[in-house]
Amino acid sequence: MSGAMAKRLTIGILGSGKVGTVLARLALAAGHRVLISGSGDPAKIRLIVGVLAPGAEAVWSAEAARDADIVVLALPLGKLESVPVAELDGKVVVDAMNYWWEVDGIREDLTDPRVSTSERVQAFLPGSRVVKAFNHMGYHDLDEGPRPVGAVDRKAIAVAGDDAEAVASVSRLVDDLGFAVVSAGSLRDSIRLEPHAEAFGANEDAGTLADMMARFDETERGRAVAAARGADASV
Structure with missing residues (x-):
């Protein structure tokens, strides 16, 4: 979607x-080449992947992580501990997850405003x-x-991270997939993209999305985050 793709990548999802x-x-x-995994044996998802994403290869999670140039975490946040940590070592990992209490259960660690997910x-x-x-962005809008x-x-699409090279790689992928890129700062700053923030659910152009994030501190959620982080710093 960006014109001439610089390099064909293997994307693990x-x-x-x-x-x-x-x-x-x-x-x-x-x-791009796509490797996609579910929660176990790839045979369980092969049929649905063939229907919903024809051309993608259903594989084990460890294989998707090991063989990919960029790995996207598109699973419930509560299942984070199931991902193959060793195979993700050294990888650029895109966190596309959100905390949903209906799916993840009531988790105080995942709602603590002092730390982004x-x-x-x-x-x-x-x-x-x-x-x-x-x-x-909602999946229909994506x-x-x-x-x-x-x-x-x-x-x-807003992109946040602490590693400049990784952010650049993901930004190129966002552009390839057909979206403008808006810098969202650091991983700490990425709390501006989480549920309860104005930018969460945004299906907007780059300028509008940037404005939403810029006024985060003025919102009810932004003030709550600032108060919690300020109190934490004073301990």
């Missing part, structure tokens, strides 16, 4: 639900280079959203 299969389709349409993902994957992206560079109705 851990999670074969709605977001995972949509991202698989977008990556395939952009000319992506910071927790990075702590669990210390050898990986974690980048937050693809979490704030599916329908790709537009070429220069299109007046091109939507934007």
Whole structure:
């Protein structure tokens, strides 16, 4: 979608639900190879992957992690501990996850405003280079959203991370998949993309999305985060 793709990548997607299969389709349409995994034996998802993301290869999670250039975590956040940590060592890992209490259960550790959920993902994957992206846009909007560079109705995806090279790699992928890129700062800053933030659910152009994140501190959620982090710093 960005024009001439610089390099064909192998994209590993851990999670074969709605977001995972949509991202698989977008990556395939952009000319990339896609390895996708579910929660166990790939035979369980091969049929549905063939229908929802024809051309993607259903594999074990460890294989998707090991053989991919970029790995996307598109599974429930509560299942983070099931991902293959060793195989993700040294990898660029895209955190597309959100905390949903209905799916993940009541988890105070995942709702603590002092720490973004992506910071927790990075702590669990210390050898990986974690980048937050693809979490704030609904899967229907992701599916329908790709537009070429220069299109007046091109939507934007926010990208946050602490490793500049990893952020650049993920930003190129976002562009390849048909979306504008908006910098969302660090993993700590990525709390501006989580549920209860204005940017969560955003299907907007780059300028509008950037404005949403810029005024985060003025919102009720932003003030709550600032108060919690300020209190933590004073301890």
